[in-house]
Amino acid sequence: MRCVALPPPVLRGKVSLEEAVMRRRSIRKYSARPLSIEEISQILWAAYGISDPMEGRHTAPSAGALYPIRIYLVLGEGPLEPGIYKYKPHRHELCLIKRGDPREELYEASLEQEWILDAPAVLVIAADFTVTTSVYGNRGIRYVWMEFGHVSENVYLQAAAMGLGTVAVGAFADEEVKRILGIEEEVGYLMPLGHPL
Numbered sequence: 755m756r757c758v759a760l761p762p763p764v765l766r767g768k769v770s771l772e773e774a775v776m777r778r779r780s781i782r783k784y785s786a787r788p789l790s791i792e793e794i795s796q797i798l799w800a801a802y803g804i805s806d807p808m809e810g811r812h813t814a815p816s817a818g819a820l821y822p823i824r825i826y827l828v829l830g831e832g833p834l835e836p837g838i839y840k841y842k843p844h845r846h847e848l849c850l851i852k853r854g855d856p857r858e859e860l861y862e863a864s865l866e867q868e869w870i871l872d873a874p875a876v877l878v879i880a881a882d883f884t885v886t887t888s889v890y891g892n893r894g895i896r897y898v899w900m901e902f903g904h905v906s907e908n909v910y911l912q913a914a915a916m917g918l919g920t921v922a923v924g925a926f927a928d929e930e931v932k933r934i935l936g937i938e939e940e941v942g943y944l945m946p947l948g949h950p951l
């Protein structure tokens with residue numbers, strides 16, 4: 755697995771939290787302009803990065819601090835070769851798990867929502883439900899769905915603060931998306947990422 759270290763996140767942005775909350779919107783039109791490695795790094799960190807290395811805590815809350823979420827990045831155009839990458843929060847790095855641009859296939863698997871095809875990157879929020887159900891039983895299923903929402907809102911707000919766009923896409927064929935990505939975890943959201951048109 756080829757891994758790339760990401761630049762450290764910026765902890766003081768130009769937009770206040772209140773402005774980011776106000777500006778947050780679902781964006782469905784993107785320019786072809788690729789994201790920079792700094793922009794990718796910042797979004798991944800806000801999504802699910804480590805905010806307390808001593809305690810191993812992430813930017814999003816998690817029932818029992820179990821952290822079942824797994825983040826993947828589909829890169830069509832960008833600072834790294836096209837492919838599917840897995841985000842490693844503890845090392846803040848991206849590891850290539852599959853070569854090639856799968857956006858066309860993902861677009862077809864998500865009811866032909868064009869924003870999946872047009873954005874230079876798509877963040878995939880997935881989860882290993884067994885991490886949480888092994889402790890909380892069936893209640894854990896509810897907890898993991900809640901956690902998808904926490905991570906997604908972090909992405910929305912960080913994107914808004916950076917002048918980037920995203921949209922939480924929940925309509926897609928589950929098994930198709932898992933097959934395209936080559937992953938076993940369940941997928942909660944696909945979030946296209948890019949510069950708004």
Ligand SMILES: Cc1cc2nc3c(=O)[nH]c(=O)nc-3n(C[C@H](O)[C@H](O)[C@H](O)COP(=O)(O)O)c2cc1C
Nearest residue numbers: 778779780781782864867869921922923924925926
């Ligand atoms: C659970 C959920 C599923 C969604 N699925 C989709 C989707 O498949 N495609 C899409 O374009 N937007 C999707 N959205 C985004 C909503 O359409 C959007 O949040 C809503 O229109 C309000 O607009 P705003 O986010 O700009 O405030 C989804 C949002 C949520 C919370």
